[in-house]
Amino acid sequence: MRAVIAVYVENKYGVLARVAGLFMRRGFNIDSLTVGETDDPAYSRMTIVINGDENVREQVMHQLMKLHNVKKVKLLEEGRAVERELLLVKVKNTPENRAEIMAAAEIYRAKIIDYTTASMCVEVTGEPSKIRAFIDVMRPLGIVEICRTGVVSLGRGTSIMDRSDI
Amino acid sequence: MQAEKNERMTGARIVIETLIEQGVTDVFGYPGGQVLNIYDELYLARDRINHVLTAHEQGASHAADGYSRVTGKVGVVIATSGPGATNLVTGIATAMLDSIPMVAITGNVPTGLIGRDSFQEVNITGITMPITKHNYFVSDVRELADTIREAFTIAKSGRPGPVLIDIPKDVQTAVTEFVPGGVSPFYEEAVVSEDDIERAAELINASERPYIYVGGGAAGHGMGEAIAKLAEKTDAYIGCTLMGLSALPDSCGRFLGMQGMHGHYASSMANGEADLIIALGVRFSDRATGNTAKYAKGAKIIQIDADQAEINKNVRVDVGLIGNIVDAFEKISQRCRAASHPEWRRTVEEFRAEERRTADAAEAASGDALTPRKIFDIINEMKDGDTVIATDVGQHQMWAAQYVSFERTRRFVSSGGLGTMGYGLGAAIGAAVASGDRTVLITGDGSFGMNCNELATAVSYNIPVVIVVMNNGVLGMVRQWQTLFYGKRYSNTVLGRKTDFVKLAEAFGAEGRRAETADEFRAAFAEGMAHGGPFLIDTYIDKDEFVLPMLPPGGSVDEMITSKEGLI
Ligand SMILES: Cc1ncc(C[n+]2csc(CCOP(=O)(O)OP(=O)(O)O)c2C)c(N)n1
Numbered sequence: 001m002r003a004v005i006a007v008y009v010e011n012k013y014g015v016l017a018r019v020a021g022l023f024m025r026r027g028f029n030i031d032s033l034t035v036g037e038t039d040d041p042a043y044s045r046m047t048i049v050i051n052g053d054e055n056v057r058e059q060v061m062h063q064l065m066k067l068h069n070v071k072k073v074k075l076l077e078e079g080r081a082v083e084r085e086l087l088l089v090k091v092k093n094t095p096e097n098r099a100e101i102m103a104a105a106e107i108y109r110a111k112i113i114d115y116t117t118a119s120m121c122v123e124v125t126g127e128p129s130k131i132r133a134f135i136d137v138m139r140p141l142g143i144v145e146i147c148r149t150g151v152v153s154l155g156r157g158t159s160i161m162d163r164s165d166i
Numbered sequence: 167m168q169a170e171k172n173e174r175m176t177g178a179r180i181v182i183e184t185l186i187e188q189g190v191t192d193v194f195g196y197p198g199g200q201v202l203n204i205y206d207e208l209y210l211a212r213d214r215i216n217h218v219l220t221a222h223e224q225g226a227s228h229a230a231d232g233y234s235r236v237t238g239k240v241g242v243v244i245a246t247s248g249p250g251a252t253n254l255v256t257g258i259a260t261a262m263l264d265s266i267p268m269v270a271i272t273g274n275v276p277t278g279l280i281g282r283d284s285f286q287e288v289n290i291t292g293i294t295m296p297i298t299k300h301n302y303f304v305s306d307v308r309e310l311a312d313t314i315r316e317a318f319t320i321a322k323s324g325r326p327g328p329v330l331i332d333i334p335k336d337v338q339t340a341v342t343e344f345v346p347g348g349v350s351p352f353y354e355e356a357v358v359s360e361d362d363i364e365r366a367a368e369l370i371n372a373s374e375r376p377y378i379y380v381g382g383g384a385a386g387h388g389m390g391e392a393i394a395k396l397a398e399k400t401d402a403y404i405g406c407t408l409m410g411l412s413a414l415p416d417s418c419g420r421f422l423g424m425q426g427m428h429g430h431y432a433s434s435m436a437n438g439e440a441d442l443i444i445a446l447g448v449r450f451s452d453r454a455t456g457n458t459a460k461y462a463k464g465a466k467i468i469q470i471d472a473d474q475a476e477i478n479k480n481v482r483v484d485v486g487l488i489g490n491i492v493d494a495f496e497k498i499s500q501r502c503r504a505a506s507h508p509e510w511r512r513t514v515e516e517f518r519a520e521e522r523r524t525a526d527a528a529e530a531a532s533g534d535a536l537t538p539r540k541i542f543d544i545i546n547e548m549k550d551g552d553t554v555i556a557t558d559v560g561q562h563q564m565w566a567a568q569y570v571s572f573e574r575t576r577r578f579v580s581s582g583g584l585g586t587m588g589y590g591l592g593a594a595i596g597a598a599v600a601s602g603d604r605t606v607l608i609t610g611d612g613s614f615g616m617n618c619n620e621l622a623t624a625v626s627y628n629i630p631v632v633i634v635v636m637n638n639g640v641l642g643m644v645r646q647w648q649t650l651f652y653g654k655r656y657s658n659t660v661l662g663r664k665t666d667f668v669k670l671a672e673a674f675g676a677e678g679r680r681a682e683t684a685d686e687f688r689a690a691f692a693e694g695m696a697h698g699g700p701f702l703i704d705t706y707i708d709k710d711e712f713v714l715p716m717l718p719p720g721g722s723v724d725e726m727i728t729s730k731e732g733l734i
């Protein structure tokens with residue numbers, strides 16, 4: 001079962017290695033991990049997507065909390081959080097597929113951010129399912145190169161994780 | 167010389183001043199190029215802090231660990247960069263798996279040389295990341311004192327463990343103002359919820375076959391009396407893990423001893439038959455549970471621990487309580503009603519009688535041969551309640567766990583989680599430094615061979631350690647598995663070495679005796695216990711002695727092997 005976990009960490013040397021190392025040595029699988037500074041540069045926020053049953057989910061969260069640099073851990077439940085992922089995809093630019101790429105970009109509200117006679121680079125943002133669907137559309141048109149950020153996520157409404165009472 | 171208020175000083179001096187401020191009186195270690203400055207400060211502060219030089223950094227790490235197990239204080243070890251630091255790895259991992267508070271301080275090459283594969287440079291923070299609670303690379307001398315303080319807090323708070331601080335040489339020589347502080351506090355503990363306490367008490371009140379299961383997380387807290395009292399009140403029995411040994415005095419009539427792979431028959435059986443297990447600071451390791459699918463099937467489980475991640479990690483529990491184990495236990499106890507379970511008593515007393523019958527029959531069959539049991543009978547008779555028993559790893563360790571009788575807590579020093587052969591002598595030295603008293607080391611010919619170099623340390627400091635080498639000429643524990651599960655194909659477990667341990671002891675400047683019979687062992691042990699310094703007894707036992715009972719790995723109590731008959 002897929003679970004999205006938000007982790008508030010100190011923005012210090014080696015923290016990413018500690019978190020990644022924990023997943024490795026406990027045998028937990030990471031589907032994706034993103035990390036970026038928060039509004040307070042002393043802290044970063046990670047969004048980790050894992051696959052595992054309830055036991056695994058509970059273990060992951062408790063083991064994460066044992067890392068000294070990890071300050072908060074929160075499960076972002078499906079439906080009660082918004083998720084976004086960014087995709088950059090470079091596709092072959094040929095007279096035959098050009099129109100189709102542009103049309104797809106239009107429908108997916110994607111942006112063409114680079115254009116050469118050989119290829120186009122398209123930027124798409126959305127939930128992972130939308131990203132996957134867009135990739136499926138591009139595949140037959142000739143994907144040259146692809147880069148995904150992994151999911152970032154925030155709880156909806158009053159579900160807040162910030163640096164208060166750390 | 168005491169530090170003056172807000173004096174400017176070097177990083178190296180800050181290390182020493184901060185250690186002293188944390189109440190550290192003894193450290194173990196080994197010097198080298200990148201800790202020369204720290205050692206220079208140790209020299210200058212030698213009347214305020216004692217340094218024990220070992221033969222090997224691994225020995226120093228085990229000594230710091232043994233020191234901690236006996237005192238409950240944070241053990242401190244110092245090593246140089248590169249090989250000095252990597253030699254600590256086994257000791258740090260040993261401390262990690264047994265939750266022993268330790269601070270390891272390593273030097274490293276100057277910051278400007280980091281990352282260039284400089285001479286004796288290793289990334290020790292990277293190497294020790296998975297085997298420490300936390301570790302630090304200190305890049306600014308102004309953060310040094312607070313880093314060391316925080317390291318002590320982390321090492322001793324909650325579920326204790328090792329913390330490593332790596333200090334490059336230029337940080338040791340840099341100068342900054344030192345603001346003196348006090349002993350670091352503990353982190354606040356979680357408050358155990360009243361609901362959970364109530365639910366736990368309800369389960370105990372409803373139980374007809376209660377079993378209190380004591381682990382390393384409870385052992386050091388002097389809870390023996392409280393546990394025995396609850397057992398009396400609720401008509402429960404008590405068992406323990408390897409790490410829980412010496413928490414309860416063996417004189418306690420409710421105490422059945424260690425349970426698990428090589429646990430006492432009665433304790434493992436009672437654990438298997440219980441309808442409620444009250445687990446105090448245990449992690450349900452595979453050596454204790456066997457097959458978790460079959461473990462304690464008919465039982466509800468209450469688990470009290472300092473570490474949230476232990477709840478439901480290895481087995482699912484019915485009530486998990488996180489926080490101060492002493493407090494939680496006390497609160498639960500108050501809500502428990504007095505109960506009488508004559509049926510349960512009859513069952514367990516029958517297990518006990520069965521255990522005695524089997525043991526006596528095995529002993530009778532052995533005749534005059536010097537058996538492990540006879541050796542430990544003599545040790546029990548001659549040691550007193552304060553004597554620390556340290557062990558190495560193997561059959562001798564399990565016999566010690568089964569046979570040694572304890573009266574006081576923190577008297578059993580043994581590598582449980584990592585099972586580190588070569589742990590014993592260093593740990594025994596640390597234990598003796600801590601207690602200022604005699605330590606008895608139970609070791610095997612294999613284990614002792616791994617780190618016998620520490621005899622040099624014991625001799626240099628005239629440390630009273632009585633070393634009992636249970637010499638069976640084999641890697642007995644591995645051989646036992648080969649006998650049982652590998653068709654007696656004794657691949658590389660017959661040592662057949664010509665080492666003369668008595669001469670070896672003498673070569674190091676220690677005393678040595680050989681003992682082939684019970685009388686010889688008794689005489690030698692008496693002499694050792696009266697001796698002022700290190701004293702080795704090379705004693706012979708049969709290579710085909712078994713540690714029994716045994717639950718096959720991944721097995722359950724139904725598959726317990728209790729007799730050697732037909733196996734050898
Ligand atoms: C460092 C290390 N290497 C290997 C092992 C695996 N091992 C466990 S017990 C054992 C044999 C121990 O032999 P000895 O010290 O003679 O004790 P005995 O079992 O004979 O009493 C071995 C090799 C270990 N636990 N630790």
Ligand SMILES: [Mg+2]
Pocket residue numbers: 560610611612636637638639640641642
């Ligand atoms: Mg042996």
